[in-house]
Amino acid sequence: MTQxxxxxxxxxxxxxxxxxxxxxxxxxxxxxxxxxxxxADRRFGVGGDGVIRAVRAGATGxxxxxxxxxxxxxxxxxxxxGSVSEMCGNGVRVFVRYLLEAGxxxxxxxxxxxxxTRAGVKRVVRRGELxxxxxxxxxxxxxxxxxxxxxxxDRPGLLVSTGNPxxxxxxxxxxxxxxxxxxxxxxxxxxxxxxxxxxxxxxxxIADGIGSIRxxxxxxxxxxxxxxxTGAVAAAMATRHWxxxxxxxxxxxxxxxxxxxxxxxxxxxxxxxxxxIVFRGETLSPAR
Ligand SMILES: N[C@@H](CCC[C@H](N)C(=O)O)C(=O)O
Numbered sequence: 400m401t402q403x404x405x406x407x408x409x410x411x412x413x414x415x416x417x418x419x420x421x422x423x424x425x426x427x428x429x430x431x432x433x434x435x436x437x438x439a440d441r442r443f444g445v446g447g448d449g450v451i452r453a454v455r456a457g458a459t460g461x462x463x464x465x466x467x468x469x470x471x472x473x474x475x476x477x478x479x480x481g482s483v484s485e486m487c488g489n490g491v492r493v494f495v496r497y498l499l500e501a502g503x504x505x506x507x508x509x510x511x512x513x514x515x516t517r518a519g520v521k522r523v524v525r526r527g528e529l530x531x532x533x534x535x536x537x538x539x540x541x542x543x544x545x546x547x548x549x550x551x552x553d554r555p556g557l558l559v560s561t562g563n564p565x566x567x568x569x570x571x572x573x574x575x576x577x578x579x580x581x582x583x584x585x586x587x588x589x590x591x592x593x594x595x596x597x598x599x600x601x602x603x604x605i606a607d608g609i610g611s612i613r614x615x616x617x618x619x620x621x622x623x624x625x626x627x628x629t630g631a632v633a634a635a636m637a638t639r640h641w642x643x644x645x646x647x648x649x650x651x652x653x654x655x656x657x658x659x660x661x662x663x664x665x666x667x668x669x670x671x672x673x674x675x676i677v678f679r680g681e682t683l684s685p686a687r
Contacts, residue, residue: 405683408438409497410445411488411676414653415625419447420497420676423475424455432481437684439479445682448621449487450477451494453503456515467515472498474516478620486518486562488628492530492674493525500676503625518562531671533663534629537561537636545589545597547617548580556587557599557637561668564595564619565633569602569641576601576615581623594619598634602641610646611640614653625655632668635660 540558
């Protein structure tokens with residue numbers, strides 16, 4: 400008989416970028432690609448763009464914990480296809496909301512909590528109902544040619560690292576953005592060795608030091624999603640660069656809602672937005 404091990408989970412999202420979250424404080428239940436794919440499956444599982452395991456630093460020898468102080472919470476982030484990513488900007492904010500909802504941490508308004516990730520330790524700050532994360536310094540890189548269904552000609556894209564890899568492409572109009580078909584992954588030339596998330600942006604006006612953009616994204620290891628936090632940061636920082644650094648605050652409208660990106664005096668990019676837990680449950684499918 401197949402052994403069934405019930406496992407508790409929570410489901411949360413940040414602007415529609417949704418995640419299955421599981422607690423494994425002592426590190427005794429590592430995720431596998433098969434388990435992640437099963438949990439993230441929208442028909443046969445819970446469904447999500449990614450799966451996140453909450454582990455305590457010091458509990459296991461997992462590499463993401465190496466730089467973190469003992470006891471720090473670590474976000475073990477996986478994409479829906481069973482691959483791991485260095486960083487997830489919406490995921491780390493939803494992760495902290497999960498710790499608060501589960502009673503594992505407390506965070507007064509204005510308070511901060513550090514989270515270990517594969518891209519280093521990130522600070523998350525509560526701002527009323529919103530959560531902000533300091534994603535640290537970002538890096539602008541080389542150009543790549545981007546081809547996507549719905550675009551008649553290939554477009555130049557700018558490589559941006561926010562801990563994980565992105566390519567940002569500027570489009571001319573909202574119609575062009577709406578006309579994209581992101582069912583297939585855009586192709587990149589040259590193709591980054593580890594792949595990349597691809598953001599398509601339409602820049603808006605800059606007024607009173609605040610820029611605005613509309614964005615759609617094809618996430619590495621997932622497909623088109625309603626939002627991508629590190630993608631919003633990459634898109635804002637590429638657009639800021641193209642504008643001659645004309646603004647340090649950017650409003651990023653994605654299909655799932657609105658995010659804000661701010662650059663502080665140290666050149667760190669902060670991502671702010673909503674993060675919600677929408678349900679809890681128990682999986683009953685066979686352990687894999
Ligand atoms: N949705 C995330 C990014 C998740 C990881 C990404 N798909 C990758 O492979 O790098 C975000 O909010 O940043």
